Amino acid sequence: MVLAFLELEQGEISELSLQMLNLAADIAAQMNTGVQAVLVGEDGRTAAGDLAAYGISEVHVVEHEELVDYAPEALAQGLLQLMAALQPKALIAAGSDRGNELLARVSVRGELPMAANCIAASAGEGLRVTRVRWGGSLLEEAVLRGCPALLTVMAHMLAPIEASPAGSEPNISSFQTTLNADDLRVRVTAREPVGGGVSLNNAPVVVSGGRGVGSAEGFDILEKLAGQLGAAVGCSRAVTNNGWRPHSDQVGQTGAQISPELYIACGISGAIQHMSGCRGAKRILAVNTDPEAPILQRANYAVTGDLHEVLPALSAEIDKLA
Amino acid sequence: MEILVCVKRVPVPGVRFVLTEDEREIVTRNLGFTISPHEECAVEAAVQLVEQHGGSSTVLTMGEPAAVEQLRFAISMGVNEAVLIETDGGECDAAATTAAIVEAVRAEQSAGVPFDALLFGNESADAGNYQVGLGVAHALNLPCVVGIKALDVQADGSVVAKREIAEGWEVYELALPAVFTVKEGVNLPRYPLLRGRLAAKKKEIKTYPAQGPGEAGLEMMAFKNPQETASQVEVLGEGPGAAPRVAALLQEMGVL
Ligand SMILES: Cc1cc2nc3c(=O)[nH]c(=O)nc-3n(C[C@H](O)[C@H](O)[C@H](O)COP(=O)(O)OP(=O)(O)OC[C@H]3O[C@@H](n4cnc5c(N)ncnc54)[C@H](O)[C@@H]3O)c2cc1C
Ligand SMILES: Nc1ncnc2c1ncn2[C@@H]1O[C@H](COP(=O)(O)O)[C@@H](O)[C@H]1O
DSSP, rough: EEEOOEETTTEEOOHHHHHHHHHHHHHHHEEEEEEEEEHHHHHHHHHGGGGGGGGGEEEEEEEEEEEEEEHHHHHHHHHHHHHHHHSEEEEEEEEHHHHHHHHHHHHHHHHOOOEEEEEEEEEESSSEEEEEEEEGGGEEEEEEEESEEEEOOTSSOOOOOOOOOOOOOOEEEEEEOOOOOOGGSSSSEEEOOOSSSTTTOSSEEEEEEGGGGGGSSGGGGHHHHHHHTTTTEEEEEHHHHTTTSSSSGGSSSTTTTOOSSEEEEEEEOOOHHHHTTTTSSSEEEEEEOOOOOTHHHSSSSSEEOOOHHHHHHHHHHHHHHH | EEEEOOOOOOOOOOOOOOOTTTSSOOOOOTOOOOOOOOHHHHHHHHHHHHHHOEEEEEEEEEEOOGGGGHHHHHHHOOEEEEEEEOSSSSOOOOOHHHHHHHHHHHHHHHHSOOOOOEEESSSSSSSOOOOHHHHHHHHHTTOEEEEEEEEEEEESSSSEEEEETTEEEEEEEESSSEEEOOOOOOSSOOOOHHHHHHHHHHHEEEEEEOOOOOOEEEEEEEEOOOOOOOOOEEEEEGGGGGGHHHHHHHHHHHHO
């Protein structure tokens, strides 16, 4: 059996987890077995019913009275204990911050090798995986030895698994973890929510600026357009390196990986490390003075020209329409 | 405070990597080298912690002899000491890298003061395994917080580390010694000054030999360049004159 670790987002199975389930189902089919799911705590139990639509009939809910907030060492310990009980052939998670962290913790604690950011796998002697390296510049074919195989799935490379309405309610069982004090050394002790605004992570439209914006003040025209479109503002590393925007706005390999309906890239050349953050975008509109800029290879729409002229003209046009 | 920071030498990627014929290596002849942005921030954090709390910092890398370039870069940013675990350049998997670093850390600790904080990148720029920092922490039985974007050492020696998530910040409080893997954004790394660069040139670098790699749990078979299908780009126009067409398109998409 293949064990899939599922994450929640506002109480529902996360988009990246649904993408992961696609590869999990593929691996399970190759191994002539099925996929069972792991969720955590009360919220996990609540979301478990949704799994019927994805053909999952067994759900394990990892529980412990101390697992009230995120405690990654304890969770990794719980996953190791669950694996010992169920003997899965693989444990698979989304290539999210959390998925990569948890599987890496399981890997070092369980002395099992792990393959991060996979996009394909074929079962044989060991698991032959294709994984993304360099934030997308290169693919690696590798053999993952170790049972259970530990792997995460690269974000926004695979389609989410399709829901089928016919499924029946899954069987949900509780798995009580045993923890010691060391397992709880690392845990979230407080949370600081961010106030208001459209968040980069789930904004339907992102207006993003690069070196071509030229200054921190240069972003005023991007803010204006973003306001009109209900969009979030993003940026490239050239921008955060210059201190024009906070790093939380950075899109790319070492920034946010987003999947908006529309990504408007202004004065961004389109380096692979940047594109690795907006690969999930449905459409890209590039505004660039250089008609040869690499971003045009990835963009669906382009305007050639100075963003300092194009964006104000666009904002004025939108005002006219309103 | 005694701080260790670990960095990895990687080629600077261009538009497309050129691979050797057996597809097992990147041709680096015409490439420069760097470290991950996460690691650059880890170096900056090490320098800042020593500036604020005294003590000294050490940068460590495992790699080919040429990796001293990255050690000297860290020295030029203000790190005090440098350690090279010297290999013949071949790639190791995460477990082998972890084992080699743990051994060097133990040797360094028994020769001097134990490290209060060990800093790593959240993931390396090339391999992106997410494992080495956690592996070292596990071997040394130290707690490890990953992916942090804020790190504050309090007067009583306890630490507040924060991780940025979609909904805000997760706060972790723990006692030193501890391991942290940092993300870019934890600070804005300084640009090395000439004085630092000159000092870095002269710095003596302590070297340990690396053991040959054992059997890899994740064994690389071949690299492949991703197949990029260029999108069909529709040019909507030039300059501000394109605005009406763009606005019409936004309307069509339902964005307006
Ligand atoms: C390991 C690693 C990780 C990285 N991670 C990231 C990451 O997470 N995110 C990221 O963005 N980068 C990342 N980078 C850096 C990346 O390689 C590029 O250096 C960076 O994305 C370049 O930013 P840019 O496109 O804004 O700047 P440039 O490449 O300098 O491009 C500026 C563009 O603006 C155009 N332009 C100039 N003036 C105007 C104008 N007035 N109007 C319109 N267009 C104009 C130019 O034609 C050009 O195309 C990473 C690099 C490495 C090595
Ligand atoms: N060869 C190496 N030498 C020194 N540090 C390394 C090496 N490889 C990885 N690291 C450190 O471990 C972090 C995580 O690497 P990885 O597990 O490969 O993603 C990196 O950001 C570095 O801080």
